Amino acid sequence: MTSSHRPAWVEPPNRVVTTIKGVLIGSILLVMIYPLAYVILNSFASPDATTTAGLIPSE
């Protein structure tokens, strides 16, 4: 089956390469989104919860 995005001259996707790309992109997205989520969630938390909690403050 050919993907509608894939030109005819591009090789069919290799499972190993696709997995490596997926892991890399997933890591980049995590590294970018994690600090943002941390800042947004802690901006709604109490000062005590901000200093002691992890990503998700309890208060």
Added chain:
Amino acid sequence: MPHGVDVIAVERDVEDPGMLYFLAFHYLPLAGVSIAFMDYSPFLGLSGSTWTGLDNFAKLFNDPEFVSTVRNTLIISFLQIAFAFPAPILLALLLNSLLSERMKRTVQTVVYLPHFLSWAVREPWPICSSSWGSAVSRDGERRDVQDSADLTGDLEGRGVGDDHLLRRHSPIPTQLYESAAVDGAGSLRRIWHITLPGILPVMVLLLILKLGDVLSVGFEQILLQQPSVGAEAAQVLDTFVYFRGVLGGDWGIGAAAGLLKGAIGTLMIVAANRMARRAGSEGLF
């Protein structure tokens, strides 16, 4: 071209605010460089302060703190060039290899997200993440702030550099890839023989600009992280100028350190540009 439109006048209207900006915020403040050669007092002003020649530079080079400051700056700068500079190139290649336009746009958008946050709110994250790990020894603290500066600078720079690269990267004609594939070139060979030569001029341009900023490793970021690790590990030239000049009132030494940083940056840009031109690239100027 529409009839009656004076192109030169339109260009002048567009250019004038830019020229005024550079004049007001970049060229007029250069007069302050003279503070580096004075025993400057803000109460006396530039005209009332006495000239001391190169005394401030002599004091600066004899200051033990200045040596560790330059060492910290160079270490952080080297880490930023080693890790932050190739990051946008690798990301651009990775994104270019994606076939899904939606995924490509999503990753590009997410990569830009840190630009919307100030260092003041981003700063707690690396410190908290290191406190989640094992206890950090005094020796380990130095590594922490330098790694953190390197990685966060990496995140900051990646999006912008990536965008420049992709814009430059996109004009590479698809026919080149297609004919290479017909000739039997695999994806890695296409990257090596078509993509990398295509984006090489932008890579050189980015490297020249980065080398000009080699002693600027991020004032705000380092200043905010400094209290958690101490000045010995996180005193860089920018923070040295701030603490010594602005807070310490030693304006002459602060200005001398700033002038030295600017002079080295200019030399690096000129040298890198000359090397780039000698290697066959267009260079920056």
